[in-house]
Amino acid sequence: MSEVLADDVRLLREALAGPDDAVNVTLTLPRDSAQKVLALLGAERTTGAVVVPAKELFTTTEAANLLGLSRGMLMKHVNAGDLAHVMVGTHHRIPARALAEFERARREKRAEAAAALASFSNEVGLVD
Structure with a gap:
């Protein structure tokens, strides 16, 4: 320091x-x-x-654990372009900023899905 x-x-x-x-x-x-x-x-x-990452780049296993995903599911998101990554040699590394952005986008999608479900429930009369 x-x-x-x-x-x-x-x-x-x-x-x-x-x-x-x-x-x-x-x-x-x-x-x-x-x-x-x-x-x-x-x-x-x-x-x-607030989550303060201890480092800037995470292995795919570390990133999967932080997001609560399997490593295989994380790699599907990486390969689909949903989760930004960098290559270090032949290994994928996930930047801390990309993890935060991915999680923010997941929260937004969940909120949109919940709002759509609530709207549908009101339309069909399932909720007063």
Whole structure:
């Protein structure tokens, strides 16, 4: 960790130790760290839940476990172009950002399906 980033971490910890709800600090971050902070804040704003991946690229087995899929099903999504990947030699690797996007798209599809089912149930009179 660079000295600048270590100082920023120290300042943030000190500010969080205070009694105030609002934390006001000025940080100088490397571009990669700033992009991660921005992604973290965006995820918290849009989903209310935050998952911080420990690394940028996941093996297909790790990605499948994170998504709750079998490795075979994950590979079907990769081969269909539903899930972005990169090749490292002859091995597929799934970027953390691609996992988040894939999961967001799955949630949206589920919500659309639930709304369609509710609409159909109302049309046929199954629900008052």
